[in-house]
Amino acid sequence: MKEILRTAINEAFLEASAARKNNDVQAAYLWLERAHIIAQRMPLAHARSHWLMLKLGLQTRDWREVVGQVPRIFAALLFSRIWVPVGNTGRARVSAFSVMPLSADLQELLRDD
Template sequence: MPSFTRAIRPYVDAELQAADRALAEDDATRAFVHLERAHVLGQASTIEHVRVHVRMLYWGFAQRNLREVLGQLLRIAGAATKTVFGLVPHGNTGGADISPFRRMPVPPDLDALIRHARER
C-alpha cells in the first residue's frame, strides 16, 4: 500500500465513521457531508477514492436517489482508472450534484491533514 494511502486512511476512516453515526441518527444530509469530506481527503489515493465513491453509491441507494446512484457509478469507474494518473480535480467533493471535473477549494482542516499525510 502506498505511503500516502496508509497515512490518509485513518482520516478517511474517521469521516466514514462520522457518516455512519449520522445515518444511525437518521441524518442523511450530515452523513453525506462526511462522505464529501472523506472524498476530499482520499481522492489522491486510488483505493480510498474508489472506497469513498462506493460508500456514496450505498448512500444514494439508501436515499433512493437515482441521480446520485448513476453519478456514483460513473465516478467509481473514473476513480478506478484516472486517480493513478493524477487526473482528479483537487478539492472536488465527489457528489453527483458537482461536475466530476470541477476543482474546488479544500477546507483548511482537511488541507492540513492532506499535507501531513503527504509528508509521512
Template structure:
C-alpha cells in the first residue's frame, strides 16, 4: 500500500495542523498578505485531502478567497474541484502534496513542502506517543 497523508497522519493529528493553517490564513488575510494567505490555504488543502469534509472545506475557503480577490480563473478552478472532491474521495484518487490551486492539475502529485512535512511528522510522532491526542 502506498503511503498517503492519511496513513501517515491520523485525523486526530491532522486537526491541529488544519486549525493552525486556518488561523494563519485568517491572520494573513487580515493584514493583506495574499501570498501568505494562499500558502496557508494550500497547506491546509494538502493535510485535508484524505478527509472528505476537511477537503471540501479547504476548497470552499479557496473559492471564497479567490472570489474576494476577483480572481475568476481561480474561482472557476475551485468550483470545478468542489465537484471532484467526492469522486476523488470515493475512488481514492487524491494526489499527494497537491496544492489544490487552479493553476495546478487536480491530478498531479507534488512534493510536500519541507516545513509542512516536518510539521506532519511531528504531529504523527506526537500522536504515536500520546495515543489519539496530538500536541
C-alpha cells in the first residue's frame, strides 16, 4: 500500500474515533466514509471501515446500519481485490453496488491506485 494512502486511512480512522468519542456522530460517519472510499481495494482496512460503522450504529442504536454492515464486512474481505464500486461511501443506506462521484481531493489521492 502506498504510504500516502496508509497515512490518509489512518488519519480518517483517528478523526472518526475522536468524533465518536465526542458524540459527533455525523462527523464520525463522514470520516469513516472517507476511510472506506480510500481503503476499498485493501481487504482488511476496507473491512475495518465497515466494522467501525457497525460499532457506531450500535452506539447510536441505528439498527439499519448495524444489520447493513454485517454482510458488507464479509464482502469487503472476500471481494475487495476483485471489484468495488468506486466512491461508494459504505453506509447501509446506500446500495453496496452504487458507484458514486469522488471529491477532487479523493480523485487526486486515488489517481494512481
